[in-house]
Amino acid sequence: MHADLVGRVAQQVEDRMGSEVAAVFANCFANTLSTTMTTMPDGTTFMVTGDIPAMWLRDSTAQLTPYLHFLADDPGLADTVASVSRRQLEYVMIDPYANAFNRAPDGAGHTDDHTEMSPWVWERKYEIDSLCYPIRLAFDLWERTGRTDHLDRFAEVATVAIDLWTVEQDHETSSTYRFERPDPLLPSDTLVRDGLGPVTARTGLTWSAFRPSDDATTLGFNVPGNAFAVTELRHVALLAAVVLDDDQLTRRATALADEIDAAIRAHGVVDHPEHGEVLAYEVDGAGEALLMDDANVPSLLSLPMLGWCDRDDALYRRTRAAVLSPTNPYWFSGATGSGIGSPHTPGRNVWPIALAVQGLTATDADERAGLLRQLCATHAGTQLMHESFDVDEPTGYTRPWFSWANAMFCEFVLDLAGLRTAPAALSAPVSDRGAR
Template sequence: MISPAVSQLVAEMRHALRDRPRLAETFARCFPNTLDTTVRRMDDGTAFVFTGDIPAMWLRDSTAQVSPYLPLAAHDEALRQLIVGLIRRQAMYIRIDPYANAFNAAPDGSGHAGDLPPKGDWVWERKFELDSLCAPVSLLFRYWKVTGDLQVFTEDVRAMLRTVVGVMRVEQRHETSPYTFERPGPHPPSDTLSHGGRGSPVAYTGMVWSGFRPSDDACAYGYLIPANMFAVVILGQLAELARDVLDDAALSTEALALRDEIERGIQAHGIVEHPEHGPIYAYETDGLGRHLLMDDANVPSLLSIPYLGYRDAADPLYMNTRRFVLSHDNPSFARGRYAAGIGSPHTPPGMVWPIALAMQGLTSTSDEERERLLDMLVATTAGTAYMHESFDPDDPDVFTREWFAWANSLFAEFVLHSVRWTAEVK
């Protein structure tokens, strides 16, 4: 796909980064990567944005892949049509199955076979991830803010917003939910839910249950705190859309009430006292007194709290949490000769994820830290000038997933953020 605005910005960034040619070249490759390699315009006018080396569209990934293009959408018709097409396809998918995380371009039954209950033909995988409901709302809201476009609010899109609130309401009390998920056979335990597909027991907290993390790994405890933080943010956005665009006061009121219940749950059940770092946010909890203290590279994460818009980077509780997740107290943190950062149980132990390094930079208030992370990212591409899913911090030539568009987009977003930050400071 050709975008004049993207081409122009790449040229401008090459000039701005002319004293850092490796960074300029890596940006020039990564920024248009989603447009160049993962976009399919469909006959119905929608857009299918697949993740890269897997031919399926994740609701979360596709949102993240186009996010760096949003500021350009008001002035580039090609980008505007792409984002509108993606929003409409996301809405279509959520109406088909709001519990699925990844979908096919056509109802051909592709994807994981043998899961219980059986998935539909449109569905690649039916792992319920709370952030999969949040990401499309975030994209819609930000697109509307940038463009003021009201034509994007089709009946499918309006129904999507009502469905998001409805499913979250159901999953506040997961014990009454119809959703279960099991993957029989020789698969990792993280690919299935325990207790007959319902996951480990939880108590009511006001938060929304999630079966799986944004890594697609099963939650140890059902209330994933970063995903609930994301829900708090997008429910405020949804309420504004319902009030100002849809003229639906009831939906707006319901979204705000749900937001407040989730927020109270996070504050009551999601904060623990760490002996080294003080009060911090847990990654998961069950409302029964158990907490999981870690962070994962995939977003939403605890590290990404300011990026999500949940709290400011200077918030004391976030700062405590940030120190924890960027230390060896976080079991997903790794340090090697060439890099240090957050990984994920989704990949081999000791690996570092470029997504987490970019997010560390996007949420940093330190010039030195941002510059160090930019250099680290550019130096660990194994000579490809593209981001990977993860790499060995002692040997960056060892990596997973050569083609992972989400990582490329987030890196590009970090570069843009860093250049703009520097310009504003000067």
């Protein structure tokens, strides 16, 4: 699928970055397009994450990230992205609390979980970002091409997301969501308090049962997830104003974005013993804060990439310094380099996703070059990225087929090669963006 695009871009990378980088890039860039997509009878596209036969709302957006730069000149590629977007929006309307879906209503997946399962749902771990990512993909497609044919259900989905995020601002008394997994492999696979989760106090932040790693939150309010929601609510407001002509949706999205953003700054900023004021990874609204970062996105490290702040923002720079240091319990340094891992994977494992995000948010050329060398030296001869690898012995890796990691490597290489493009629609006046 899209072999001409793969060949053309891989040659550009080779011309600018050399054959070693280009060989890994070509493998990773082709992988998502050739191995993860199935066109369904309704014309939408179902995308697996790789070695799990389900479609994650988060992953299916992230997997497409490096291809967005070529949409304006490739209508066929834009059609593919639109078909994924439509399927995502349909899934959200089936169950906005679910994070992963089946190809058909066949009841595959975690059917023994104690929650309101549907035969369409593979897993119903509620994560803020599972609603953010479909909004982001729909917005990105419009912003880069001006097309609107994928937005038929966008207003419904955005309204559902706003309603849910508002309810989950008061999770303790307003939410009906519960989740328990019988006999979980790890404690992080289920929620405490009979599925209600950790105790939280209302702050204006919106609650999340799980992190983007699919691990349960420790304190309930995931700060980078809330920051991502702020960004996507502002995207909703823009689309509602420019394309949908929906003043009420514009007002609701803007008001909630402002409320959550203010709550992040009031409750998510804490004093770090070594780095001063930084953003916590999670808080409970009652004074407890968790100082760490996780490899999965949204993360604190990824906030400029998500659009919540600039790379040179002072609060972000202090937070970045903290999470890229031993004060983050999931930052590891070893024989092959250093980077951020996750409690989702064992031991001293670093994630290529986090290394790519570090590169995409870095301002120092030497740091970026070192991260590229590390990624190219730790794929264990496979010429593909993995979920994670042992920082002392990269042949000890998890998940040999993980499309999100491949995509983030490609995004980083495109950035280094000067091939990441600004959205085409940004060149048009705001009043004209919905007219194409």
